[in-house]
Amino acid sequence: xxxxxxxxxxxxxxEGEDFTTYCNSSTTLSNIQWYKQRPGGxxxxxxxxxxxxxxxxQKRLTFQFGEAKKNSSLHITATQTTDVGTYFCAGRSSxxxxxxxxxGKGTKLSVIP
Amino acid sequence: xxxxxxxxKYLVTQxxxxxxxxxxxxxxxxxxxWYKQDSKKFLxxxxxxxxxxxxxxxxxxxxxxPKSPDKAHLNLHINSLxxxxxxxxxxxxxxxxxxGETQYFGxxxxxxxx
Numbered sequence: 001x002x003x004x005x006x007x008x009x010x011x012x013x014x015e016g017e018d019f020t021t022y023c024n025s026s027t028t029l030s031n032i033q034w035y036k037q038r039p040g041g042x043x044x045x046x047x048x049x050x051x052x053x054x055x056x057x058q059k060r061l062t063f064q065f066g067e068a069k070k071n072s073s074l075h076i077t078a079t080q081t082t083d084v085g086t087y088f089c090a091g092r093s094s095x096x097x098x099x100x101x102x103x104g105k106g107t108k109l110s111v112i113p
Numbered sequence: 114x115x116x117x118x119x120x121x122k123y124l125v126t127q128x129x130x131x132x133x134x135x136x137x138x139x140x141x142x143x144x145x146x147w148y149k150q151d152s153k154k155f156l157x158x159x160x161x162x163x164x165x166x167x168x169x170x171x172x173x174x175x176x177x178x179p180k181s182p183d184k185a186h187l188n189l190h191i192n193s194l195x196x197x198x199x200x201x202x203x204x205x206x207x208x209x210x211x212x213g214e215t216q217y218f219g220x221x222x223x224x225x226x227x
Contacts, residue, residue: 031213042203042218043156050213086154090216100169101216103156 002027002093006104014112019076021107023089030094032065032072033101038085046074046087069094079111116140117219119204125225126194133190134222136204144168145187146205146216147179156203162187163210194226 003026013019023032031050035043047056049065049072056063062075072091076083086106093102117138126132138145146169147159160179161169167179176192187204201221207214 033215035216037154042221043205043216044218045215048213048215088156100158100161102158105153105155108154 002091002100002102004089004091004102004104006089006107008107009105010108010110012110012112013079015081016078019079019083019109021074021087021089021109023072023074023091023104025070025091025093025102027070027093029069029091032069032089032091034063034072034074035088035090035103036085037088037106041085043088076109079109081111081113084109084111117204117206117217119202119219119222121222122220123223123225125227127227128194128196130194131190131192132194132224133188134202134204134224135186135188136219137186138204138206138217138219139185140206140208140217142206142217143184143209144207144214145181145184146207147187147189148203148205148218150201150203150221152200160187160189161210168210196226199224199226 005024033048034046037043053067054065060077064073086108088106089104090101120135144163146161159173162181165181178190181187203221204219205216207216
């Protein structure tokens, strides 16, 4: 079945440093979504990428979708304490009849003030 | 105006008991889901319903039985609870089952089996 791998599992950064999490799929994806889960909270949708090579920005967050549509990354510039949480990628295979959104295991970000 | 709500928020119970978790969404969505998040934060799909019909049923013990009385509700009943069932259970919904649909998560139900 489809597997979505995400690295690193944990990342500790000093406030102001940059942070990147990477997502790799075993199959070609029709799209990839990113979610953020604050400590004690629930996953909240951040963005969706659909096109090969797509890059989207949300303030200090930059999301990329690979040319082969099998990998993606989330980069945060100059982290702040409000960025703390677990970031999940979630992809849906492009195969026929593929309905399931498969989540990566998440990257837990800690920001040291 | 909570979009996806779950009850209860916390559930502490003894091994062997039967319990239910309720989920309701007021977004007018057609598709609803149940996820299990373990202590390592791994989010795993359990079930998905589209217009009250089961469309995803992952390898989940048959002690877990979802029920969707209508499009806005998806409840989860668990029989004979085991220690390993302790986790956070999230309900989610999406407009439909299309490949580009965003999922909206409920606040979660924290289940602890003693």
